[in-house]
Amino acid sequence: MDNSSYISLTLASSLERSLDISANNLANVNTAGFKGERTLFESYLLQPTDIGKDDVFFSIDSGSYMDPTQGALIATGNPLDAAVLGEGWFAYQAEGGQTALGRNGQFVVDADGALRTAGGAQVLDAGGGPIAIPVEATAVSIGADGTISDQNGEAVAQLGVFAAPDIQSYARLTGGMFAPADGTAPPLLAVEAPRLLQGHLEQSNVEPVVEMTRMMGIQRAYERAMTLLEDENSLRRDTLQRLGPTS
Amino acid sequence: MRAMGIAATGMMAQQTNVDVIANNIANANTTGFKSMRAAFQDLVYQSQIREGALTNEDGTARPVGVDIGLGVQTAGVIRLNTQGGLTATENQLDVAIDGKGFFVVNMPDGTQSYTRDGNFQLSAEGTLVTKQGYEIDPGVTIPENTTSVAISEQGIVSAYVGNDPTPVELGQLSMATFVNEAGMKAEGDNLLYETTASGEAVAANPGDEGVGVLRQGYLEASNVNIIQQITDLITAQRAYEMNSKAIETADQMLSSANQIR
Numbered sequence: 001m002d003n004s005s006y007i008s009l010t011l012a013s014s015l016e017r018s019l020d021i022s023a024n025n026l027a028n029v030n031t032a033g034f035k036g037e038r039t040l041f042e043s044y045l046l047q048p049t050d051i052g053k054d055d056v057f058f059s060i061d062s063g064s065y066m067d068p069t070q071g072a073l074i075a076t077g078n079p080l081d082a083a084v085l086g087e088g089w090f091a092y093q094a095e096g097g098q099t100a101l102g103r104n105g106q107f108v109v110d111a112d113g114a115l116r117t118a119g120g121a122q123v124l125d126a127g128g129g130p131i132a133i134p135v136e137a138t139a140v141s142i143g144a145d146g147t148i149s150d151q152n153g154e155a156v157a158q159l160g161v162f163a164a165p166d167i168q169s170y171a172r173l174t175g176g177m178f179a180p181a182d183g184t185a186p187p188l189l190a191v192e193a194p195r196l197l198q199g200h201l202e203q204s205n206v207e208p209v210v211e212m213t214r215m216m217g218i219q220r221a222y223e224r225a226m227t228l229l230e231d232e233n234s235l236r237r238d239t240l241q242r243l244g245p246t247s
Numbered sequence: 248m249r250a251m252g253i254a255a256t257g258m259m260a261q262q263t264n265v266d267v268i269a270n271n272i273a274n275a276n277t278t279g280f281k282s283m284r285a286a287f288q289d290l291v292y293q294s295q296i297r298e299g300a301l302t303n304e305d306g307t308a309r310p311v312g313v314d315i316g317l318g319v320q321t322a323g324v325i326r327l328n329t330q331g332g333l334t335a336t337e338n339q340l341d342v343a344i345d346g347k348g349f350f351v352v353n354m355p356d357g358t359q360s361y362t363r364d365g366n367f368q369l370s371a372e373g374t375l376v377t378k379q380g381y382e383i384d385p386g387v388t389i390p391e392n393t394t395s396v397a398i399s400e401q402g403i404v405s406a407y408v409g410n411d412p413t414p415v416e417l418g419q420l421s422m423a424t425f426v427n428e429a430g431m432k433a434e435g436d437n438l439l440y441e442t443t444a445s446g447e448a449v450a451a452n453p454g455d456e457g458v459g460v461l462r463q464g465y466l467e468a469s470n471v472n473i474i475q476q477i478t479d480l481i482t483a484q485r486a487y488e489m490n491s492k493a494i495e496t497a498d499q500m501l502s503s504a505n506q507i508r
Contacts, residue, residue, distance in 0.1 A: 016248050017295065017315060019500065021495040023250035024289070024316035027257025029486045030264060031287040031319055040311070063296065063311040076284065077472070078327050106286050108325060109427045111446035118286035118323040118335070135426050135449075138347050138457035151457070169299060172292040172314045175322070181298040181312070191255050208489055222500045230507045 003056050004232050011225040015062035015218050016040060017154060021064055022215045025206045033104030033176045034204035036067040036211075065168055066178070071103070071205035073197065079117075080107045082142050083202040085195040088161040091124040091188060092177055099124070099185040100177035101164050103202055109133050115148075115157075119175040128188050135155065142198040161194035162186075175180040249315065250451050250497040256318030257490035263321045264483040272480075279363030279437055280469035281326045282476075288322040296433045331363075331470040333462060339396050340367045340375070343467040346459020348422040348451060351384035352377055352438060359384065361423055361448070363467055364437040375404070375420075379436055387418040398421045400460040402453035420460055423448040 018039045028034040043057040073083050082105035084090070089101035115123040115131040122130045126146065133140055137150035146159035146235050164170070164186060170178040180186055248442045267285045274280040295313035302309055333343045342365035344350070349361035362377065373389045389396060393406040402420035425431060430444030441448050451458045 016250075016500070017313065019493075020249045020253060023257070023490075023497070024318060025255040026486075026489050026493050027253050027260065027319040028287070028289050028316070029257070029489065030261065030482065031289055037314060037316065039313075061313060063309060063446045064313045064315075065311045076327070077329055078284075078325070079329075092359055104288070106322070106325070108429050111427050111430060111444055113426050117288075118325060119288045120322075135456060138424075168311055171294065171298055171312070172289075172316065174291045175288040181294075201485045208485070212489060212492065215493060218379060219496050219500055226503045226507050233507065 006228055007058055007233070008225045008229040009057070010044075011059045012038075012222055012229075014059060015222045015225065017061055017217065018223075019218050022211055022218065023131065025211050026208070026215075029204050029206050029208060029211075031104075031105045031176060031204050033071070033102060034206065035071075035103065035176070036204070036206045037064050037172075038067055039064050066172070067205060068167070069152075069205050071202045073200045073202055075199060076201050077199050077200060079140055079142075080109065081105055081199055081201045082107065082159065083197045083200040084161060085197060087163060088194045089164050089167070089178075091128065091160045091162055091186075092121040092175075093124060093130065094121050094173055094175065094177050094179065098173070098179050098183065099128070099188075100173050100179040101162060101167065101170070101186055102175065102177040104176045107199055117175060121175055121177070124160050124188075126160045126190060128160065131157045142196060143168040144194075144196050146194055146196050159196065160188065161191045161196065163189045163191050165189075173232045248497050248501065249317065251494050253316070253318040253495070254490040254493035255321065256290065257493070258487055259284075260319045260321055261483045261487040261490065263324075264415045264489070265480065268476050268483060271476050272473065275469055275471045275473055275476075277437065277469050278366050279331065279467050280471065280498065281328055281363070282332075282469070282471045283324050283326050285324050286322045287319050290317040290320055292316045317356050324432075326429045326431075327470060329348055329470050331467045333465040334468050335464060336466050337464050339398075339463060340369070341464060341466050342367065342398055342420075343366060343462045343465040344422070344453070344459040345462050347428075348424045348453070348458045349439065351421050351448075351450075352380040353384050353386065353422050355381065359423075359448070360434070360438040360440050361425075361431065362437050362439065365461075366466055377436075377438075381443050384421045385418055387420070389417065390415065398461060398463040400454055400462070419452060422453050422455075424451055424458060425449065 025036045040063045042062045061088050065191040094100040113133045125131045137152040171181040264285045292314040298312040299308045352360045375383045375387045387404045392409045404417045405414035426446035431439040432442045453461045
């Protein structure tokens with residue numbers, strides 16, 4: 001087989017991965033704080049060894065990146081729900097003690113008063129330590145700057161909101177969290193003036209219509225790649241048929 | 248192709264979402280019912296190409312990798328413990344909690360359960376019981392010939408017996424609070440149980456600091472917001488359809504791959 005079949009193959013296999021990413025985006029269309037993933041394609045140039053031959057370009061998916069746009073906010077009325085407006089990430093202690101960042105503000109308090117995500121990750125304060133709500137605090141309020149105060153207006157903790165300029169280089173963990181790929185803790189750089197909204201949740205930033213259109217595009221491109229393979233195949237068959245009887 | 252399996256997790260998650268919403272709507276008129284919300288989280292990611300992988304000997308590295316997520320799962324179903332509206336019933340044995348806390352119910356097997364439903368009844372012996380006939384702690388018994396019962400904000404039950412103008416004090420209703428009310432286990436019949444997640448019950452009296460007061464002649468309505476539930480239901484249905492579309496797309500792609508040869 002020559003290059004033209006392999007070019008179709010590179011396209012088809014990268015499109016399959018694209019579809020996997022789109023399917024994951026759609027599966028998480030109702031996941032609070034979820035950030036969609038996008039694929040990057042690039043052509044890979046094969047330098048011809050013989051002078052006078054044309055260059056050949058293969059298609060590969062060279063990377064995928066996180067779409068950082070703000071998700072829509074919905075009012076839930078739950079005092080333990082918080083959404084970050086604009087820049088900023090919550091910090092959590094993920095499984096295995098790894099510090100990770102994320103935008104999921106759907107919090108619960110466990111039996112010891114520790115503030116956790118619904119998935120069980122401990123939420124960290126401005127200093128990077130775990131947040132505990134005292135047992136006596138019956139009604140907590142979360143201020144725009146992240147101050148958590150009890151029913152008497154006394155501050156009990158400071159919810160950490162951090163900047164993450166290099167978040168694109170982080171690996172994705174489960175639970176909508178991001179952490180450096182090598183397993184180290186991300187630097188916790190405080191956002192100067194964070195804006196939090198209590199009683200609201202940031203929804204997934206996946207735009208269903210965009211994702212559906214992207215999926216249709218993937219399917220059509222895949223069909224084109226398959227047609228190309230098929231054409232190439234029948235071309236070769238015809239060649240063999242015409243040349244065959246001469247022997 | 249993983250897309251089918253990924254989209255299937257999405258459909259299952261939306262199914263759970265619809266189940267939770269349907270239960271909320273079904274209990275929109277249940278006394279003391281608390282609305283629930285399914286919380287989702289994305290599953291683990293498979294790195295096809297790692298972030299930071301070296302691209303040449305000089306140490307230049309990939310700024311982004313190829314991460315493919317494997318779908319979604321239900322992280323939990325969170326109970327929204329906000330106050331429900333109070334409805335006047337004028338029934339002297341109806342009591343609503345205005346604020347935090349639960350009534351304590353003595354179960355027949357000796358354990359205790361907790362409820363916000365203050366729609367009390369009298370047993371054959373005159374004891375205050377729930378609609379299932381379980382005794383309300385500490386087991387206040389209304390004497391015979393009682394003309395009316397008064398329950399104070401602090402839960403003190405007193406009865407006017409016969410023609411006596413001075414009430415007889417019968418006892419004080421006990422209450423309990425929890426660190427994590429959302430962690431309590433619901434077992435139906437408007438009863439909730441203590442779990443390791445909720446923490447141990449903290450005994451209290453109505454009107455204590457941080458504990459609600461009682462309102463006689465009122466019932467606490469459910470805190471289900473019907474409009475929100477219906478919009479959530481529409482969103483869940485559409486999300487379900489979109490995930491089935493992803494499966495369809497993957498299927499058609501596989502079929503076009505099958506046709507070459």
